[in-house]
Amino acid sequence: MKHIRKLADFYRTLASVLLNTIVLFVCLNAALWVAFRVKDSFIGSQDPVLRRFEGINIEAVYPGLSRYEIEEILRETWGRPFVYEPFTQFKERPYQGRYVNVNQAGFRASKDQGEWPPDPNNYNIFMFGGSTLFGYCVADDQTIPSHLQDFLWDHGQSQVRVYNFGRGFYYSTQERILFEELLRAGFRPDMAIFVDGLNDFYFVEDQPAMTSRLVESMSAGHKPPTGSKLAELALESRLPVCRLAKDLRSRIVRVRKDKDAAPREVQASSGLDGNEDATISAIMSRYLENKRLAETVAAEYGVVTVFVWQPVPAYEYDLNCHLFSEWCLKHLSSSRHGLSGRGYAYIAKHWDKFTFGDDFLWLADMQRDRHEPLYIDIVHYTGSMCRLIAHATGVFLLENHL
Numbered sequence: 001m002k003h004i005r006k007l008a009d010f011y012r013t014l015a016s017v018l019l020n021t022i023v024l025f026v027c028l029n030a031a032l033w034v035a036f037r038v039k040d041s042f043i044g045s046q047d048p049v050l051r052r053f054e055g056i057n058i059e060a061v062y063p064g065l066s067r068y069e070i071e072e073i074l075r076e077t078w079g080r081p082f083v084y085e086p087f088t089q090f091k092e093r094p095y096q097g098r099y100v101n102v103n104q105a106g107f108r109a110s111k112d113q114g115e116w117p118p119d120p121n122n123y124n125i126f127m128f129g130g131s132t133l134f135g136y137c138v139a140d141d142q143t144i145p146s147h148l149q150d151f152l153w154d155h156g157q158s159q160v161r162v163y164n165f166g167r168g169f170y171y172s173t174q175e176r177i178l179f180e181e182l183l184r185a186g187f188r189p190d191m192a193i194f195v196d197g198l199n200d201f202y203f204v205e206d207q208p209a210m211t212s213r214l215v216e217s218m219s220a221g222h223k224p225p226t227g228s229k230l231a232e233l234a235l236e237s238r239l240p241v242c243r244l245a246k247d248l249r250s251r252i253v254r255v256r257k258d259k260d261a262a263p264r265e266v267q268a269s270s271g272l273d274g275n276e277d278a279t280i281s282a283i284m285s286r287y288l289e290n291k292r293l294a295e296t297v298a299a300e301y302g303v304v305t306v307f308v309w310q311p312v313p314a315y316e317y318d319l320n321c322h323l324f325s326e327w328c329l330k331h332l333s334s335s336r337h338g339l340s341g342r343g344y345a346y347i348a349k350h351w352d353k354f355t356f357g358d359d360f361l362w363l364a365d366m367q368r369d370r371h372e373p374l375y376i377d378i379v380h381y382t383g384s385m386c387r388l389i390a391h392a393t394g395v396f397l398l399e400n401h402l
Contacts, residue, residue: 032240076100085326114161129195130176133166142383148392169209171199201340314341
């Protein structure tokens with residue numbers, strides 16, 4: 001009996017501790033929920049997308065839009081996870097928003113968007129590129145393809161319909177594959193325009209952005225989360241105490257970066273481990289080979305090709321005018337995006353070394369004499385810069401009777 005009483009006392013004590021712990025946990029989450037609701041109502045949610053623009057005069061590059069409208073564009077830009085696509089590995093997720101709309105066929109909507117499949121009675125142009133062509137951080141009607149269609153319509157080419165196949169992280173290899181897959185599926189444009197430069201230098205190794213995730217998912221012994229595990233993760237992400245932990249962690253990381261970690265991280269990300277000139281030459285050889293392959297396939301299908309070399313902040317641009325000028329002046333040259341600037345300078349210096357052809361448009365130095373903000377974040381264009389690039393491209397098409 002004595003042992004039974006001790007066991008009963010132990011059970012009561014354990015039950016009391018567990019009950020008090022559960023009650024305390026519930027009360028803590030309830031209190032945090034109320035605190036976060038009050039905080040969000042007064043100063044807004046600490047959205048990680050918006051946090052990067054703290055202290056930045058973002059309204060300067062969105063004329064006519066309110067802060068709320070600007071934030072909505074940014075959320076719609078960065079709040080769309082990619083989805084899997086064969087051969088290219090991933091694509092922009094189909095989406096319907098106020099400012100960002102992505103068709104199930106894989107292209108982003110433009111102003112006065114043409115129908116899908118394209119009407120063969122129109123002159124259909126497919127444009128390929130990365131997030132700068134897609135138009136990250138700008139609305140559908142402010143992208144390069146949208147402005148190009150407007151320009152051509154204004155110059156008597158009302159039969160033109162432009163389709164925006166720009167996708168985040170894409171570079172020349174993925175664009176070529178996407179172009180080939182569209183042709184194979186029976187979607188043949190009259191013209192294909194490829195806008196490149198930035199991402200070809202960012203991806204030094206010829207591997208798409210999501211390669212490491214695919215390698216991990218296929219590694220021996222890797223077990224993807226089950227349905228129950230995903231439910232647990234979803235529940236955890238909704239708990240106020242988990243939000244508190246994430247906020248504390250992010251603050252610690254930001255404090256460390258503010259001290260001295262950022263320069264080291266930027267330097268470590270440059271992706272170079274040897275002779276930089278050799279690296280640049282290898283990148284350009286890859287680009288020119290992709291260009292040649294795309295031209296060969298296009299000729300077989302009767303498609304006109306145009307290749308545009310895009311402007312980047314690291315080359316021929318007054319960084320004092322950049323919204324993120326302080327960061328750019330300190331770190332851009334040593335970051336992975338900085339390689340594009342040195343690569344562009346190498347191309348300009350050794351122009352005769354490369355055979356670009358008559359279908360190549362060099363726009364790398366078009367921003368040389370423009371002392372104004374042309375970028376919304378580190379690399380993505382403002383709506384006005386998208387219009388400038390589109391107009392220069394349109395002039396090239398008309399002057400060369402393309």
